[in-house]
């Protein structure tokens with residue numbers, strides 16, 4: 001039995017369909033990211049699972065128990081919010097065990113779990129401080145610790161790292177993922193940041209306009225996007241999508257290489273990123289469409305420089321021009337199939 005089972009979930013406000021027939025499951029110990037652009041329905045989905053928003057229709061089961069219409073307090077879920085939601089007048093220790101006290105868990109058990117979790121999230125020296133005396137990263141650790149001590153069957157996280165600066169966010173990502181794996185926590189994690197979803201999740205549910213557009217591992221979303229929307233959303237810079245015949249031909253910037261025998265291109269612009277350079281080029285034989293390529297190191301090519309470009313066949317993605325849906329199957333192991341690894345020239 002799946003830990004969480006969401007079936008045909010809808011949330012309509014008048015004519016607006018914020019969440020439109022969303023179904024998915026989460027297995028015990030899985031870390032699933034609910035990813036998508038602003039306004040796609042991520043938070044509304046999470047709120048319906050938490051019991052903070054009533055679904056228009058659909059059902060939510062946790063370990064076979066129907067939660068759909070239960071009040072939040074009866075669902076037994078843990079939550080971590082972007083805002084941390086700590087009580088400013090309580091100490092770190094009191095914040096962490098707040099839920100356990102409310103549930104009248106025995107004091108010895110509260111202390112045991114508090115000791116265990118403060119060691120895990122390295123808060124031992126801060127237990128008597130108030131949230132106002134902590135850094136953003138420490139506040140987020142307190143919020144995490146509170147979710148961990150609850151020992152809930154599912155932990156819901158709504159953009160928990162978005163208030164932290166870039167360096168700390170990176171550190172906390174690794175910390176959170178390692179904590180989740182060590183404890184075997186089942187997590188549903190809302191984010192609009194594809195890097196966060198790609199680096200942390202076992203599986204990604206990508207939402208667009210209230211619908212799940214792809215449900216798969218990070219590798220599947222990157223390597224076999226089911227539509228042009230997914231192809232553009234995952235990867236930075238996103239996949240090049242060029243109109244050719246009656247299709248969109250997709251190839252990722254990191255898979256394009258300079259090759260004198262390749263398709264002719266003119267350099268437009270070079271963008272140096274430190275470890276690599278992103279080059280924008282025009283393809284005169286493909287209706288002046290543009291293509292991006294990623295080259296290692298610092299490349300300074302003058303505007304107008306002529307290049308040849310090529311890529312391997314197994315790195316091509318084909319999508320229907322009208323529907324945007326994927327047309328080509330995925331090559332399971334490209335290096336094993338000689339005719340699929342040949343270099344392809346588009347012109």
Ligand SMILES: Nc1ncnc2c1ncn2[C@@H]1O[C@H](COP(=O)(O)OP(=O)(O)OP(=O)(O)O)[C@@H](O)[C@H]1O
Nearest residue numbers: 013016018036037038039040041042043044045192
């Ligand atoms: N209480 C409400 N009344 C009416 N419309 C709402 C309400 N709450 C959300 N919406 C709409 O539902 C849609 C989905 O909103 P939601 O907050 O779930 O998106 P999101 O993916 O979490 O976005 P973000 O990343 O910006 O938080 C949006 O179009 C939003 O305007």
